Amino acid sequence: MSLWSRVLNAFRGERLNREIEEELQSHIEEAIASGRDPREAQRAFGSTLYAREASHGIRAAGWLESVLADVSFGWRQLWRNKVTSAAAVLSLALGIGSCVAAFRLIDALLWRPLPIANSSNLYVLSRKLIGLYGKPIEDGYWSTPDFKLMRDAVKDQADLIAISDADRTDITWATQGSDDDELEKAHVVYVSGNMFPLFRLEPALGRLLVPADDRGPGLYPYAVISWDYWNHRFGRDPHVLGRSLHIGDQTFQVIGVGPHDFTGTETGTVTDIFLPLSMNSLATEESVTWHRTFLMLNPNVKPAAALEPLRQHLSAVSHAFEAECSTCFRGVPKASLDRYLNKTLVLNRAGAGISDLQKEYRRLLGVLGLLVALVLLIACVNVANMMTAQAAARAHEMALRISIGAGRRRLIQLILVQSGLLALVASVLGALFAAWSAPFVLSLVNPPDNPARLDLPADWRVLLFGIGLLIIVVLLLGLLPALRASAVRPVAALKGGEDPHSPRRLLRGAIALQVAFCCLVLFLSSLFVTSFKRLQNRPLGFSTDRLLLLQTVAGKGQLPVVWNQTAEALRGVPGIDSVAISGWPLLGRIKINSDISINGAPPSPTPAFFLNISPGWLATMKIPLISGRDFRPEDTSPGEAIVNETFVRTFFPGQNPIGRTFERGANQPVNKIVGVTADVPDHDLREPNRAVFYVPITGIDDKFAPSAMNFGTFVIHTEGKNPLALADTLRQFVAQRHNGLRVSNVTTQLDLVRDQTVRERLIATLAAFFAAVALLLSGIGLYAVLNYSVLQRRREIGIRMAIGSTRAGIVRIVTVDVFMMIALGGCAGVALGLGAARYVTSLFYEVKATDADMIALPTFAILLTAIVATLPAVLRALRTDPTEILRAE
Amino acid sequence: MAKTDSLQGSLDLLVLKILSRRPRLHGYAIMAAIANTSGEVLRAEEGSLYPALYRMEEAGWIRAEWVKKDTGRRARVYELTAEGKKQLGAEESRWQSVSLAINRVLREA
Numbered sequence: 001m002s003l004w005s006r007v008l009n010a011f012r013g014e015r016l017n018r019e020i021e022e023e024l025q026s027h028i029e030e031a032i033a034s035g036r037d038p039r040e041a042q043r044a045f046g047s048t049l050y051a052r053e054a055s056h057g058i059r060a061a062g063w064l065e066s067v068l069a070d071v072s073f074g075w076r077q078l079w080r081n082k083v084t085s086a087a088a089v090l091s092l093a094l095g096i097g098s099c100v101a102a103f104r105l106i107d108a109l110l111w112r113p114l115p116i117a118n119s120s121n122l123y124v125l126s127r128k129l130i131g132l133y134g135k136p137i138e139d140g141y142w143s144t145p146d147f148k149l150m151r152d153a154v155k156d157q158a159d160l161i162a163i164s165d166a167d168r169t170d171i172t173w174a175t176q177g178s179d180d181d182e183l184e185k186a187h188v189v190y191v192s193g194n195m196f197p198l199f200r201l202e203p204a205l206g207r208l209l210v211p212a213d214d215r216g217p218g219l220y221p222y223a224v225i226s227w228d229y230w231n232h233r234f235g236r237d238p239h240v241l242g243r244s245l246h247i248g249d250q251t252f253q254v255i256g257v258g259p260h261d262f263t264g265t266e267t268g269t270v271t272d273i274f275l276p277l278s279m280n281s282l283a284t285e286e287s288v289t290w291h292r293t294f295l296m297l298n299p300n301v302k303p304a305a306a307l308e309p310l311r312q313h314l315s316a317v318s319h320a321f322e323a324e325c326s327t328c329f330r331g332v333p334k335a336s337l338d339r340y341l342n343k344t345l346v347l348n349r350a351g352a353g354i355s356d357l358q359k360e361y362r363r364l365l366g367v368l369g370l371l372v373a374l375v376l377l378i379a380c381v382n383v384a385n386m387m388t389a390q391a392a393a394r395a396h397e398m399a400l401r402i403s404i405g406a407g408r409r410r411l412i413q414l415i416l417v418q419s420g421l422l423a424l425v426a427s428v429l430g431a432l433f434a435a436w437s438a439p440f441v442l443s444l445v446n447p448p449d450n451p452a453r454l455d456l457p458a459d460w461r462v463l464l465f466g467i468g469l470l471i472i473v474v475l476l477l478g479l480l481p482a483l484r485a486s487a488v489r490p491v492a493a494l495k496g497g498e499d500p501h502s503p504r505r506l507l508r509g510a511i512a513l514q515v516a517f518c519c520l521v522l523f524l525s526s527l528f529v530t531s532f533k534r535l536q537n538r539p540l541g542f543s544t545d546r547l548l549l550l551q552t553v554a555g556k557g558q559l560p561v562v563w564n565q566t567a568e569a570l571r572g573v574p575g576i577d578s579v580a581i582s583g584w585p586l587l588g589r590i591k592i593n594s595d596i597s598i599n600g601a602p603p604s605p606t607p608a609f610f611l612n613i614s615p616g617w618l619a620t621m622k623i624p625l626i627s628g629r630d631f632r633p634e635d636t637s638p639g640e641a642i643v644n645e646t647f648v649r650t651f652f653p654g655q656n657p658i659g660r661t662f663e664r665g666a667n668q669p670v671n672k673i674v675g676v677t678a679d680v681p682d683h684d685l686r687e688p689n690r691a692v693f694y695v696p697i698t699g700i701d702d703k704f705a706p707s708a709m710n711f712g713t714f715v716i717h718t719e720g721k722n723p724l725a726l727a728d729t730l731r732q733f734v735a736q737r738h739n740g741l742r743v744s745n746v747t748t749q750l751d752l753v754r755d756q757t758v759r760e761r762l763i764a765t766l767a768a769f770f771a772a773v774a775l776l777l778s779g780i781g782l783y784a785v786l787n788y789s790v791l792q793r794r795r796e797i798g799i800r801m802a803i804g805s806t807r808a809g810i811v812r813i814v815t816v817d818v819f820m821m822i823a824l825g826g827c828a829g830v831a832l833g834l835g836a837a838r839y840v841t842s843l844f845y846e847v848k849a850t851d852a853d854m855i856a857l858p859t860f861a862i863l864l865t866a867i868v869a870t871l872p873a874v875l876r877a878l879r880t881d882p883t884e885i886l887r888a889e
Numbered sequence: 890m891a892k893t894d895s896l897q898g899s900l901d902l903l904v905l906k907i908l909s910r911r912p913r914l915h916g917y918a919i920m921a922a923i924a925n926t927s928g929e930v931l932r933a934e935e936g937s938l939y940p941a942l943y944r945m946e947e948a949g950w951i952r953a954e955w956v957k958k959d960t961g962r963r964a965r966v967y968e969l970t971a972e973g974k975k976q977l978g979a980e981e982s983r984w985q986s987v988s989l990a991i992n993r994v995l996r997e998a
Contacts, residue, residue, distance in 0.1 A: 005947065006947060019965075020939070022963060023916065023939065023964075023965045024939065026915070026916075026917075026958075026962055026963065026964050026965070027915075027916050027917045027935070027939075029960075029962065030915070030917035030918075030964075031917060031935075033960075034917075034921070044935055045935045045936055046934070046935065046936035047936070050936065051936045051937075051939055051940065054937075054939075054940045055939050055940050055943050058940055058943040058944050058947060059943050059946075059947060
């Protein structure tokens, strides 16, 4: 209360003085009225001025008054140099805003704890092993029987929780009085019954799943929907409880709605529906690893001591399970088996959730963080330069202030307050920028089927980061000029000239620093942009033009003949050019491998990938046949096969493969190669071409009976330019045939190819943007510094001209040290870039940091900027009129 | 800051005591009351009275209010707060123990 009144009084200093004055006067009047001699009373009281000052000091917070004075002075200073101040504020705002936006993204994806109890005690189990192509990989998926064994083994110290990744599933909500229910998509997750209780989550409605709901396969068809799904799909209708939901041939009943803020454990994806683990038919399979396994330590167990023994115990249990599992590795050669079993179980912290999005974007966000930090640093150096120049211009004023007794502390405060003002205005603008840009960048992570969804709250975490950033910026901006200004020696400055070189030395250092940062940004962005270009321009080997893909499902499976009839019917729809069928689309992120054995030999260590296709698929995709023929309608699998060139190189090097045979694993039926096609990237644009074989969609079992197909993709070449124009028509067309086939997803081949480069496009776009900003800021900084230096050296230049220095000589003395600083900074920047690039090689595609053109590009850009930025100052120097200068002296 | 005077350290006690007996006095009256009741022995230096009053006001022991005097001028009058009453008790007992101790020393000598 007392502090508050002192703070308040600081804001009304003048009025306070008047009040004190009035009271003191009233005292003296009172004395006179009581009969004392006026002069005696005045003398007895002493100096009223002194009493007033002493009283004022007590009643008002002095430090605040001085800050207020500095604020109003600083504000006037900034207001006087409107253009410079605006440039400073804008560049700082961009830097601060980008940093805050990057922090929001990084925090939301990687750091923010899940809204559950004891999130710091949550770990996730995975195992490290050597993968198919000899690369170390980390496998985070487990089979349910293995999970149950491990769960029981460690139940005294920790609870294990099984949670599957959110799968975008075809579901149907049963509506009364209608049997033609719409197929729709929802993110479905299977969880063990202990998840909700262990996370201590409370339902918003109804009840949540409990361990009793997860007791046996297929026994408890209950579903819990997430609050988010309840909100956007049902408009928070309480009657959702008890509604039925069909997934495949299963029917679930909604028993509850999850808590408001819980969107599952897969950061970046919002779960819609939670189902009991045991309701999934995979839960009984020993050999199918399909869900993640989380570990929640009991609250009373100390992580430091307990984790390692727990890990070893789990590892032993899991290893024993796999070694005894009869179905896990059937037909796998001994050498491969040893490799599969030789795994290291690891426990990673999972308090912030676990998702592929994190894995895929961790490095990217790291790079983004680095880029925005560098841009902010460049902006800070710029503004600090500006303030140094202004402080140098104010050397006289500073000297005067010091010589009449201003404390150096007060001078530092004056400059820090001014930089604080700049930073504060900039952060307000920056906050607006961050509020817009973080969701915008997130929206660029937008594979159409599965756009990333993250909660980006602006809460105390973001606020705290912003305040910390503000303090750092103020110190960066103000400290150096403040120390310099306060080190002014009054005698030298008032005499009319301090060492004229000292501020320039500082400014030159700043140039080198700025160029180094700028070079680093440019270098990294040229790597990312080139990566993206090369990836985008990778020859596909197939056409994406006017190709519509109908990803179609058949609940209980339909015979190939039904699929072929549908394809034939589609061919009759106007506007359609050709129709073919494949198991799944190219580059749709689906890959299934198969062992290859030649002439009954054990399978080779390298597997091949396969895809089932109808006759005419190669022609529709415009994939050329190199030799042999396309499939015919009577071809079957096993039976005939078409292989790609890599397949031939891998398994039949130097031979004519047509007519040769291979088996898909030991003791499997024989496939005869009837054709060879060119290589095409099949599931990932970033990976080199693999050995691929194609088989007919007509599969037959060992009694030569055709087997049913559960899913497939109609590949449709349309006559119109925009294939999606036919999407709704064809979706209804297929549904109206009532033959069990239903379109579950419509996309185009072009979109699938674009999806492949979402991450690369994002980082290339952001990097190019920040490179442009960095270049612009550095250019402005360079211009300002050189301009200032020419102004400062006007006298020197004039004298040099007067005594006959050539124009070239003037240009040389003005620019030589600047370009030396640029060279120095450039080298430092490239060196830093080479170091930084090593950390992010996983984001590059066919680009090496040591490529000559990768280094040449940023160097060239910086040189060009430097020349453009120094030109005005050089011209100004050349226009110096010696007579005018010398007359002024 | 303030000049040393004979009342150093005990001015607060005197002001609080005076105000506890007679609330709503202005500065001059407080000073006069100290002089009067002490039989003109104790005399607060007029210049340092006001900083002391402001300090006690900021500490929350006394509160002030502007009133109109009959002369038409305004005067600022002070009165004790609850906090001030507590402070007065503390200061009084401190004074008692100090003067007791000093008396004991004087007697011993």
